[in-house]
Amino acid sequence: xxxxxxxxxxxxxxxxxxxxxxxxxxxxxxxxxxxxxxxxxxxxxxxxxxxxxxxxxxxxxxxxxxxxxxxxxxxxxxxxxxxxxxxxxxxxxxxxxxxxxxxxx
Amino acid sequence: xxxxxxxxxxxxxxxxxxxxxxxxxxxxxxxxxxxxxxxxxxxxxxxxxxxxxxxxxxxxxxxxxxxxxxxxxxxxxxxxxxxxxxxxxxxxxxxxxxxxxxxxxxxxxxxxxxxxxxxxxxxxxxxxxxxxxxxxxxxxxxxxxxxxxxxxxxxxxxxxxxxxxxxxxxxxxxxxxxxxxxxxxxxxxxxxxxxxxxxxxxxxxxxxxxxxxxxxxxxxxxxxxxxxxxxxxxxxxxxxxxxxxxxxxxxxxxxxxxxxxxxxxxxxxxxxxxxxxxxxxxxxxxxxxxxxxxxxxxxxxxxxxxxxxxxxxxxxxxxxxxxxxxxxxxxxxxxxxxxxxxxxxxxxxxxxxxxxxxxxxxxxxxxxxxxxxxxxxxxxxxxxxxxxxxxxxxxxxx
Numbered sequence: 001x002x003x004x005x006x007x008x009x010x011x012x013x014x015x016x017x018x019x020x021x022x023x024x025x026x027x028x029x030x031x032x033x034x035x036x037x038x039x040x041x042x043x044x045x046x047x048x049x050x051x052x053x054x055x056x057x058x059x060x061x062x063x064x065x066x067x068x069x070x071x072x073x074x075x076x077x078x079x080x081x082x083x084x085x086x087x088x089x090x091x092x093x094x095x096x097x098x099x100x101x102x103x104x105x
Numbered sequence: 106x107x108x109x110x111x112x113x114x115x116x117x118x119x120x121x122x123x124x125x126x127x128x129x130x131x132x133x134x135x136x137x138x139x140x141x142x143x144x145x146x147x148x149x150x151x152x153x154x155x156x157x158x159x160x161x162x163x164x165x166x167x168x169x170x171x172x173x174x175x176x177x178x179x180x181x182x183x184x185x186x187x188x189x190x191x192x193x194x195x196x197x198x199x200x201x202x203x204x205x206x207x208x209x210x211x212x213x214x215x216x217x218x219x220x221x222x223x224x225x226x227x228x229x230x231x232x233x234x235x236x237x238x239x240x241x242x243x244x245x246x247x248x249x250x251x252x253x254x255x256x257x258x259x260x261x262x263x264x265x266x267x268x269x270x271x272x273x274x275x276x277x278x279x280x281x282x283x284x285x286x287x288x289x290x291x292x293x294x295x296x297x298x299x300x301x302x303x304x305x306x307x308x309x310x311x312x313x314x315x316x317x318x319x320x321x322x323x324x325x326x327x328x329x330x331x332x333x334x335x336x337x338x339x340x341x342x343x344x345x346x347x348x349x350x351x352x353x354x355x356x357x358x359x360x361x362x363x364x365x366x367x368x369x370x371x372x373x374x375x376x377x378x379x380x381x382x383x384x385x386x387x388x389x390x391x392x393x394x395x396x397x398x399x400x401x402x403x404x405x406x407x408x409x410x411x412x413x414x415x416x417x418x419x420x421x422x423x424x425x426x427x428x429x430x431x432x433x434x435x436x437x438x439x440x441x442x443x444x445x446x447x448x449x450x451x452x453x454x455x456x457x458x459x460x461x462x463x464x465x466x467x468x469x470x471x472x473x474x475x476x477x478x479x480x481x482x483x484x485x486x487x488x489x490x491x492x493x494x495x496x497x498x499x500x501x502x503x
Contacts, residue, residue: 028434036434039445040163044198046206046450069199073206105207105370105450 001094005032005050008102019091023084023098024048034100041085043067047104048084049074053097060087076101108148112140118385118408119145119275122481126384127425130413139397142408144387145275150399150407151385155417155437157397158409162441165190166392170444173389173406181274181281183289183328186447187336194443199316201329202447204307210450213253218455221248222462229495230466234473237491238346241463246341246455250333253307255295264288268334289327296323337448341455343382343487348456349463350478350488351376351427353470361429362460363468369457371429374436376456379427381438384412384486411437412486469497 003017003026015030017023027035027048039045043066052060057080063071064086071081084098108114112133116123123129130153133140138154152158161168171190179188186198203209225241225248247268251261270277270284295308303309311326321329352358352372361368385408390401401407414437416424421431439446446452463470472478473492481489 031432038434038436038439038449040159040441042442042445044443044445044447045439066195066199069202070206073203073208075207075211077208105211105453 001089001091003089003093004095004097005030005035006097006099007033008100017089017093017096019089021089023050023087023089023096025085026089027084027098027100032100034102034104035084036104037085043070043083043085046070046074046083049077049081049104050084050098050100051078051080052082052087053099054080056093056096059092059096074101075103075105108143110141111148112136112142114143117143117146118149118151118483121483122479123483124479124481126412126480126483126486127416130410130416134413137397137399139399139401139407144385144406144408147406149387150396150401150405151410151413152396152407153410153413153417154397155414155420155435158411158414158437159435159441161388161396161407161409162437162444164394165443167390167394167396167401168388168407169391170388172391173387176389177275177387180278181271181285182331182335183285183324185328185332187332187444196317196319197321197325198443198447200314200319200321200325201311203314204310205447205451207450210454213451214454214458217252218249218458219462221245221252222458223466224248226462226466232495234492234494237349237493238342238488239490242345242349242459242491243342245345245459246452247334247338249451249455250338254292254330254333255299255304255306255308260291264291267291268338271331272335272339285331288331292327292330293323296326333448336446337451339485340382341448341452343482343485344377344380344452345456345459346487346491347380347382347480348373348376348460349491349493350472350480351379352460352464353472353491353493354478355427358427358429359464362464366457368429369460370453371433373453373456373460374433375427375429375431377438377453378415378421378431378433378436379425380480380486381411381415381436382485382487383438384483385410386440387484409437467495470495471497474498 001017005013017026024037036047067083067086134153139152141148142151169190174188267284267288270280274281299308299312390405392403394401439449471494476492478488
């Protein structure tokens with residue numbers, strides 16, 4: 001399945017995602033700059049924040065409150081902000097598009 | 106347990122300075138990914154492999170940190186997010202997380218962190234030779250915490266004495282418990298004040314925090330603020346020393362440290378990989394487990410070899426080279442998973458700010474010749490001292 005990560009300047013990287021992995025793992029495996037995920041996906045570090053393309057938002061379950069609280073403390077938050085570690089890739093998300101924020105910190 | 110198979114039996118990693126820790130790790134690794142060493146006199150499993158340390162951090166079935174910390178930390182520190190697991194941990198952590206998230210910490214740089222760094226660097230100014238550890242790196246993160254907590258400047262000194270004593274429990278149990286009582290009696294007055302008159306500061310955030318209908322009791326706040334000193338001060342100061350030891354020794358790094366915030370992030374992260382302040386982290390096995398071909402029994406102590414994992418050549422090629430441009434996203438310096446260091450963003454901003462201000466104010470600072478830097482400690486590790494000339498060598502000044 002295809003996953004696209006834009007950087008903040010609009011440059012795209014198209015990578016191959018694996019069903020079942022989360023988008024943070026996918027980004028790190030493909031060396032996407034700016035997604036750190038230092039805690040490994042436990043919603044404990046707030047360093048895998050990204051913006052989900054608005055066209056894809058409706059296909060995701062909304063964030064649960066722990067993720068919501070972490071997002072509230074991130075930098076440059078937008079309505080489409082998510083922690084990528086909480087977005088599990090599946091066939092229905094083939095083609096999903098993220099934009100990586102300018103900085104996690 | 107038999108000691109016959111102990112590796113490096115002459116070294117006790119709890120007590121000895123182990124200045125050659127990195128070289129010893131290279132030797133130990135030849136014996137396997139998990140090896141028996143001496144710690145507090147006892148045979149203890151040291152985990153060296155990056156994948157296995159990561160796995161152990163993430164494995165709450167066999168390495169739940171709570172039972173171990175109940176033994177070594179709770180008596181002097183009380184119940185804290187370190188000694189809790191499951192829902193209790195999740196809710197307690199949820200109650201204290203907000204002040205440590207990136208946007209909040211970013212706002213502290215200008216308001217709190219920079220002024221403290223500058224105040225301390227004023228004490229470096231005008232000196233010919235100075236120990237950067239005792240003058241700057243050691244008091245710096247400590248003062249960030251005391252001022253975050255609203256402790257008056259004149260009380261910082263005794264706060265420091267209590268904070269140092271409280272984590273001394275494995276070495277001096279009575280002294281540690283006494284220090285905790287004194288510290289808590291002092292902090293109770295600040296808690297009472299903020300409950301009556303919240304000001305919006307850090308302590309007010311704690312007394313007003315609510316998460317899933319729960320609030321923090323005085324006991325929990327006292328436990329948490331007590332934990333801030335060992336978790337946030339003793340660690341950060343060790344790393345600040347290691348960071349400056351490295352950058353001062355390399356003119357290219359020093360030049361890069363002044364280039365951009367991104368460059369400082371990369372340099373700080375590489376220093377955190379190369380010389381983690383918590384070199385070996387003690388954790389007790391909470392259940393029988395096989396790890397790296399050895400059997401570890403429930404209740405046995407292990408050491409999560411963070412320094413070893415961060416230097417695992419399978420993950421970090423040429424690991425002893427200081428290279429800010431390597432992929433450091435999976436360093437284990439701040440742990441991993443649900444107990445991941447809450448203060449990571451604060452620590453990084455303190456280190457990045459220190460790096461910028463030291464070299465902005467003292468661009469010619471050099472290590473004093475004839476005073477080699479010695480890194481000591483295998484639990485908490487950093488340079489014993491850093492003798493520097495803030496204005497460079499005398500001949501440079503002429």
